[in-house]
Amino acid sequence: AQSVAQPEDQVNVAEGNPLTVKCTYSVSGNPYLFWYVQYPNRGLQFLLKYITGDNLVKGSYGFEAEFNKSQTSFHLKKPSALVSDSALYFCAVYSSASKIIFGSGTRLSIRP
């Protein structure tokens, strides 16, 4: 069965510093991976996806993610954090039945 794990419930970063939100996956077959962000009182917003090709995927709002097959990881990164990046981030994997399986989420807090 497809699954993703987000080992950190919360990540705290100072504004201007680089940030990483971790995700590991377990899939049978090729992994199709996503990152979504959820702001308070708003729906999930798509950030980026990995289907195939380059291991470094660029997405919205300056975020990128690095696919690492040997470590079965898909960590989300940003070179310089903004206070407005504070939100709940979900890693997800595409399941064989066309649904998306989400991780438990990581709350990112950027302090000024």
Next chain:
Amino acid sequence: DTGVSQNPRHKITKRGQNVTFRCDPISEHNRLYWYRQTLGQGPEFLTYFQNEAQLEKSRLLSDRFSAERPKGSFSTLEIQRTEQGDSAMYLCASSPVPSSYNEQFFGPGTRLTVL
């Protein structure tokens, strides 16, 4: 606004009552999904439609839950005889028929509180 919309945004009900939620997907999207999200957890898949056909239901979807998409456009999710454990955010998403594992576009959700 051409995004996914959901109504109502909030619903408070007493245990045992029936509730119905509506989702209007992005107009050209064939697929429509329902998820449930409880506090501190990621969304969990409930069911999805391709056009008007309901193609899969999660085991999370008990007999008290029913979803419809009668004309392949909007969808409704009904919960009968609500229980306190049904309190959650119910999310709707839509996507085109996947050709390259398209991302799903989510609505703002309906927050259900069962007293």
